[in-house]
Amino acid sequence: MGPVAYLLNASDLRPIDQDNIIFKYADDTYLIVPDSNIQTIPMEIQHISGWAMCHNLKLNESKSKKIIISLLKNSLYLRQLT
Numbered sequence: 107m108g109p110v111a112y113l114l115n116a117s118d119l120r121p122i123d124q125d126n127i128i129f130k131y132a133d134d135t136y137l138i139v140p141d142s143n144i145q146t147i148p149m150e151i152q153h154i155s156g157w158a159m160c161h162n163l164k165l166n167e168s169k170s171k172k173i174i175i176s177l178l179k180n181s182l183y184l185r186q187l188t
Contacts, residue, residue, distance in 0.1 A: 122146070122153050147172075 119135070121128050123146045127138040137150050155165045 119154070119157050121150055123150065126150055128154075 119128055119130070121137070123143060125140055125143045126146060129136040129138060135154065137147075137154065139147055139150065151165075158165050
């Protein structure tokens with residue numbers, strides 16, 4: 107499936123929690139979760155995986171990453187979790 111077809115197909119993919127954001131670019135999907143809502147991540151991942159299965163797609167877990175971005179003392183702190 108090409109990027110344009112994916113964007114059209116993924117137009118109905120929305121986060122479960124209204125404070126979270128799903129951002130789609132080309133054929134990639136990003137789940138943005140604020141620190142205050144971190145407990146919703148497993149539920150959102152399960153929701154995205156279920157959505158993908160219903161649309162004959164598969165969540166590629168080997169390409170999935172969790173990144174925590176925090177602003178501390180006016181500097182950007184970036185840590186990637188594995």
